[in-house]
Amino acid sequence: MRIDVVSIFPDYLAPLSLSLVGKARTAGILDVQVHDLRSWATDRHHTVDDTPAGGGAGMVMRPDVWGAALDDVLTPDAHLLIPTPSGTTFTQRTAETLATEQHLVLACGRYEGIDARVAEHYRASGTRVSEISIGDYVLGGGEAAALVVVEAVTRLLPGVVGNPHSLVEESHGVAGLLEYPVYTKPPAWSGLDVPEVLTSGHHRKIERWRRDQALTRTAARRPDLLAALDVAALDKRDLAQLSELGWVVVGGALRPVAE
Ligand code: SAM
Numbered sequence: 001m002r003i004d005v006v007s008i009f010p011d012y013l014a015p016l017s018l019s020l021v022g023k024a025r026t027a028g029i030l031d032v033q034v035h036d037l038r039s040w041a042t043d044r045h046h047t048v049d050d051t052p053a054g055g056g057a058g059m060v061m062r063p064d065v066w067g068a069a070l071d072d073v074l075t076p077d078a079h080l081l082i083p084t085p086s087g088t089t090f091t092q093r094t095a096e097t098l099a100t101e102q103h104l105v106l107a108c109g110r111y112e113g114i115d116a117r118v119a120e121h122y123r124a125s126g127t128r129v130s131e132i133s134i135g136d137y138v139l140g141g142g143e144a145a146a147l148v149v150v151e152a153v154t155r156l157l158p159g160v161v162g163n164p165h166s167l168v169e170e171s172h173g174v175a176g177l178l179e180y181p182v183y184t185k186p187p188a189w190s191g192l193d194v195p196e197v198l199t200s201g202h203h204r205k206i207e208r209w210r211r212d213q214a215l216t217r218t219a220a221r222r223p224d225l226l227a228a229l230d231v232a233a234l235d236k237r238d239l240a241q242l243s244e245l246g247w248v249v250v251g252g253a254l255r256p257v258a259e
Contacts, residue, residue, distance in 0.1 A: 083145035087131035092172035099156035108142030180213035
């Protein structure tokens with residue numbers, strides 16, 4: 001996969017040489033190129049922004065500078081990603097879809113964002129364009145969002161995560177649950193023991209304990225995920241555990257008893 005990131009702060013993207021993404025690049029699984037938007041600005045000061053049309057606070061990034069950059073960086077296969085707090089929410093499902101692409105281009109905004117005509121123009125010219133938000137908060141720029149997207153997508157590329165099974169049970173995976181709590185050695189630490197079942201060697205019991213913990217944790221922390229679960233994928237023991245947690249099936253969906 002090829003990923004291009006365009007930003008006025010290319011140094012912000014330095015972590016893309018580290019850890020999992022860095023290894024994927026070294027292994028030739030991922031080709032990442034970071035570009036300085038200012039190198040497409042034509043004036044003496046390399047200006048990339050101007051005052052907002054209609055007035056108001058802050059500055060807006062100019063479409064002509066972005067257009068020159070994106071015309072150079074986009075390929076016919078590319079999917080243009082524009083991070084913005086007003087975008088659709090980036091989730092694990094989005095990462096899974098993007099991990100099947102050949103070429104992603106991330107356009108990192110700053111100030112009040114990028115002139116809206118940039119997304120409109122590339123959509124109209126047939127480029128796939130997604131405006132994506134990494135959460136309901138406002139960052140100073142799209143670089144941190146680009147780092148999030150690149151890392152979430154890269155770990156799903158074949159060959160990047162050593163044991164692909166670790167992608168199966170994790171939070172926000174196909175099961176739709178948060179992951180169970182995890183432990184390692186030493187078996188006792190600070191007066192706290194690793195749960196006995198995990199050292200029992202009894203695989204079926206361990207599996208059941210983990211499933212119950214995943215249900216319990218999801219009920220406590222993300223009831224919205226439980227409400228969206230496919231009840232057909234739940235077994236009798238799941239339903240018993242959920243009932244203990246105060247969740248029952250009503251009209252084909254899980255609902256808290258108190259509701
Ligand atoms: N005025 C914009 C608004 O209210 O929607 C916010 C602009 S923000 C200060 C500047 C840039 O940070 C955005 O263009 C975008 O690239 C990035 N950004 C901020 N929050 C983000 C988020 N939650 N997800 C993705 N990108 C974000």
